[in-house]
Amino acid sequence: MSEEGFEWDDRYILVTENLTKAFGGLVAVNNVNIKVEKNKMTMLMGPNGAGKTTFVNVCTGVLKPTGGKVYFDGKDITGWEPHKIYKAGFVRTFQVPEPFLGLTVLDNVLVALGNAGENPIKAPIKKLWIDEERRNIEKAFEILEAVGLSDYWDRVASALGAGQLKMLEVARALATGAKLIALDEPIGGTDPAYADEILSYVKGLLKKWDVSFLLIEHRIDIALPYADYVYVMDRGMVIAEGDPDEVANNPKVIEIYIG
Numbered sequence: 189m190s191e192e193g194f195e196w197d198d199r200y201i202l203v204t205e206n207l208t209k210a211f212g213g214l215v216a217v218n219n220v221n222i223k224v225e226k227n228k229m230t231m232l233m234g235p236n237g238a239g240k241t242t243f244v245n246v247c248t249g250v251l252k253p254t255g256g257k258v259y260f261d262g263k264d265i266t267g268w269e270p271h272k273i274y275k276a277g278f279v280r281t282f283q284v285p286e287p288f289l290g291l292t293v294l295d296n297v298l299v300a301l302g303n304a305g306e307n308p309i310k311a312p313i314k315k316l317w318i319d320e321e322r323r324n325i326e327k328a329f330e331i332l333e334a335v336g337l338s339d340y341w342d343r344v345a346s347a348l349g350a351g352q353l354k355m356l357e358v359a360r361a362l363a364t365g366a367k368l369i370a371l372d373e374p375i376g377g378t379d380p381a382y383a384d385e386i387l388s389y390v391k392g393l394l395k396k397w398d399v400s401f402l403l404i405e406h407r408i409d410i411a412l413p414y415a416d417y418v419y420v421m422d423r424g425m426v427i428a429e430g431d432p433d434e435v436a437n438n439p440k441v442i443e444i445y446i447g
């Protein structure tokens with residue numbers, strides 16, 4: 189498919205071309221070329237300060253790029269506003285999760301699914317929204333099941349642990365129909381057993397929910413086996429890429445991680 193003068197390869201959901209972000213003299217993201225395949229888990233790893241979060245922020249419109257291009261689902265989304273990118277189906281989670289902490293887990297997902305009862309035209313006609321509300325509740329439970337949170341449906345979100353909050357963010361993203369979810373350190377601050385559980389759930393979503401993940405992580409010991417493809421960043425640049433085995437055995441990567 190060709191649109192706006194570029195060739196789009198349908199195997200991918202996200203492609204960046206020489207993406208660059210400078211903060212004054214510091215080039216945090218330096219000519220980064222990354223491709224995220226559909227229904228796959230692509231991992232972006234690298235030490236502290238490598239530029240991983242900045243890369244995601246530039247892709248999702250939180251920051252404007254200094255140079256380069258971002259293509260998402262066949263469209264050039266370079267420089268788009270964050271809400272427009274979100275609506276297009278590219279959702280990011282934050283290192284510090286910020287869902288609606290005062291609401292229950294279920295309500296968080298219901299809000300993301302949208303509620304016809306709040307539609308001013310449909311609201312007075314109860315029959316119109318009661319069926320939709322029932323369908324939404326079923327869908328919400330299906331999503332909560334898929335992310336491992338169904339047992340917590342009536343808890344207030346603020347009572348969840350860090351990893352569970354991340355999964356609630358994933359649930360909300362699925363509810364909005366996200367096509368690509370960028371997870372910034374979903375297992376940060378969780379113990380290894382729960383980290384494995386989180387990553388297993390995430391992996392299980394790929395095909396069933398027709399979604400793709402860009403996983404940002406520096407705890408490679410735990411996360412690497414779950415990745416389908418890996419990019420390694422250091423000081424703003426991609427210094428290695430390949431499947432997990434290839435990357436784990438790459439001398440440049442070993443040097444960064446073991447020194």
Ligand SMILES: Nc1ncnc2c1ncn2[C@@H]1O[C@H](COP(=O)(O)OP(=O)(O)OP(=O)(O)O)[C@@H](O)[C@H]1O
Nearest residue numbers: 211214216234235236237238239240241242243406
């Ligand atoms: N808003 C900003 N203004 C100036 N410099 C910034 C800004 N955001 C990030 N940086 C710098 O850009 C570089 C990359 O930071 P970034 O947060 O993207 O790294 P990271 O790979 O996500 O690291 P971590 O693993 O610690 O989360 C760092 O040197 C950081 O200090």
Ligand SMILES: [Mg+2]
Nearest residue numbers: 240241242283
């Ligand atoms: Mg970061």
